[in-house]
Amino acid sequence: MNKPLSKLAQASLALAATTFALVAYASDHVAEAKIAVAKAAIEHAEQSGGPEAAPVQMAAARDKLALAEKANSKHDTKPAAAWADQANIDAQVAEATAAQVRASKAAIEFDAGLQTLRQEATRATQPTQ
Amino acid sequence: MNTKLVSAISLALAMAACASVPQTNLALEKARSAVRSAEADPNVSVYAAVDLHTARDELDAAEAAAAAHNESGIDQPAYLAAQTARLAQLTASAKASDARVAAGKAARDQIQLNARTKEVDTALVARDQATQRAVSADAARDQATQQSAALQAELDALKAKPTDRGLVLTLGDVLFDTGKADLNPGAARNLDQLVQFLTDHAERRVEIDGFTDSVGADSYNLDLSQRRADTVKAVLVGRGIDSTRIVSRGYGKDFGVASNADSGGRQLNRRVEIVIGGIDGAPVAARSRS
Numbered sequence: 046m047n048k049p050l051s052k053l054a055q056a057s058l059a060l061a062a063t064t065f066a067l068v069a070y071a072s073d074h075v076a077e078a079k080i081a082v083a084k085a086a087i088e089h090a091e092q093s094g095g096p097e098a099a100p101v102q103m104a105a106a107r108d109k110l111a112l113a114e115k116a117n118s119k120h121d122t123k124p125a126a127a128w129a130d131q132a133n134i135d136a137q138v139a140e141a142t143a144a145q146v147r148a149s150k151a152a153i154e155f156d157a158g159l160q161t162l163r164q165e166a167t168r169a170t171q172p173t174q
Numbered sequence: 175m176n177t178k179l180v181s182a183i184s185l186a187l188a189m190a191a192c193a194s195v196p197q198t199n200l201a202l203e204k205a206r207s208a209v210r211s212a213e214a215d216p217n218v219s220v221y222a223a224v225d226l227h228t229a230r231d232e233l234d235a236a237e238a239a240a241a242a243h244n245e246s247g248i249d250q251p252a253y254l255a256a257q258t259a260r261l262a263q264l265t266a267s268a269k270a271s272d273a274r275v276a277a278g279k280a281a282r283d284q285i286q287l288n289a290r291t292k293e294v295d296t297a298l299v300a301r302d303q304a305t306q307r308a309v310s311a312d313a314a315r316d317q318a319t320q321q322s323a324a325l326q327a328e329l330d331a332l333k334a335k336p337t338d339r340g341l342v343l344t345l346g347d348v349l350f351d352t353g354k355a356d357l358n359p360g361a362a363r364n365l366d367q368l369v370q371f372l373t374d375h376a377e378r379r380v381e382i383d384g385f386t387d388s389v390g391a392d393s394y395n396l397d398l399s400q401r402r403a404d405t406v407k408a409v410l411v412g413r414g415i416d417s418t419r420i421v422s423r424g425y426g427k428d429f430g431v432a433s434n435a436d437s438g439g440r441q442l443n444r445r446v447e448i449v450i451g452g453i454d455g456a457p458v459a460a461r462s463r464s
């Protein structure tokens with residue numbers, strides 16, 4: 046009874062060790078990949094008016110990226126990935142805020158121009174006195 | 175996943191029911207609120223459906239962690255759910271604005287096209303009107319030419335001669351019996367053309383001048399010439415010409431047009447002259463005895 050069990054236990058142990066190694070390897074890479082994604086998102090947001098439109102979100106994104114890098118340097122991969130995810134979404138929100146402000150402003154200006162054009166067209170159709 | 179969510183919520187409810195004090199997680203509350211807000215935004219389902227889906231998945235993970243009392247597993251997915259829901263709303267708002275501008279550009283182009291079409295139409299109408307005016311002017315000129323020609327024809331028919339005082343029509347003495355001022359019945363018909371002319375040209379005045387030859391007393395001749403002029407005036411008034419348009423004068427033997435030495439010349443001198451005034455309606459100038 047013992048032998049087969051120990052064989053099974055050995056197999057299980059080996060599998061568990063392999064799995065652990067794979068997970069450790071994978072999560073390490075996942076954290077690095079997420080940090081890279083967060084960096085790219087921050088850079089993109091910085092070039093798209095994010096700091097002007099959403100300075101708090103941008104600052105949060107940068108702070109969280111720093112925390113992710115710090116954790117990653119200690120091979121603390123799980124918090125590193127979590128901070129990187131938050132930095133990434135914060136940067137995206139900052140960039141989306143800038144885009145939303147731009148689009149809204151453009152739409153308001155366009156509406157005003159269209160209104161003026163409509164009024165001119167209406168005036169033009171009325172007989173001159 | 176729905177089944178999972180339902181069971182997760184059921185579990186959470188069951189646990190909450192068991193717990194004496196309900197546990198609330200601020201991050202989870204924020205996430206639920208943000209996802210609800212994004213779901214209620216009609217622009218999100220149109221322009222940011224993928225982001226909303228991601229936010230829901232994160233919220234599900236947070237709810238599952240809460241249901242499992244895995245307190246440390248709640249905050250991260252809850253935060254990501256809230257931020258992704260916010261991202262969905264911002265993106266959808268920007269895209270909706272862009273779409274509104276794109277639609278507005280079509281409307282603007284249509285308005286500008288209409289305005290240009292109207293300008294062209296107006297120019298065409300103006301051109302047509304100018305052409306019409308030119309045609310009308312031509313017609314008016316033609317009509318004036320025709321009227322002028324018609325007047326000349328009428329004057330020719332009257333055998334009127336242009337003079338300094340106006341057009342002069344001479345009625346010979348054959349229209350009157352000797353020593354009488356009554357017009358011959360036949361002579362009255364000869365005034366028809368003059369009556370027609372004066373009727374057609376109501377603005378013109380006339381002066382009727384009577385003349386005799388030198389035979390007989392001057393006073394008799396003056397009186398006879400006046401009565402003959404008056405007779406012609408009476409005939410014209412009788413035919414409907416306003417008397418205020420007509421002046422009659424007798425000049426006796428004065429202003430002879432021929433010699434009184436022979437009967438032919440005397441016959442030419444016994445006459446009635448009708449002077450037709452101008453188109454301006456001014457009275458005919460009196461004959462000067464210079």
